[in-house]
Amino acid sequence: MQLNPPHYLAIEMLVSGESNKAIAEKLSVAPETVSKWRGDLVFQTELKSVLKANQEAAITRLHNLSGIALETIEKIMVDKEAPHKDRLTASIKVLELLNIRTVDAVETASENNKIIIEIEPGGAR
Secondary structure (H helix, E strand, O other), X not given: OOOOHHHHHHHHHHHOOOOHHHHXXXXXXXXXXXXXXXXXXXXXXXXXXXXXXXXXXXXXXHHHHHHHHHHHHHHHHHOOOOOHHHHHHHHHHHHHHOOOEEEOHHHHHHHHOOOEEEOOHHHOO
């Protein structure tokens, strides 16, 4: 099958999470038609390609945001005016990112201002 504009619209809607029935209604075709399209190898290949491109774009966005997130955490951690709980939460997040598991950190910190951590071999969780 050669893809045409309705096929591409259906692919966009599928990627957005719409059902076959909703897509059929919007494109004025029978739901069975959408099911048939989904069974076609060319359609499936294009759908997978769009899904992969969207996933790669999302990963790129997350990587771009990670620097901002780390700067934000760092600002909270070094801000002596920030509430103790916020600084502790930021510290715990850093430890989690390093695959260091915190154990009862909030309760322990509130009792005697200490944090107990466990480091699992190989950084496994």
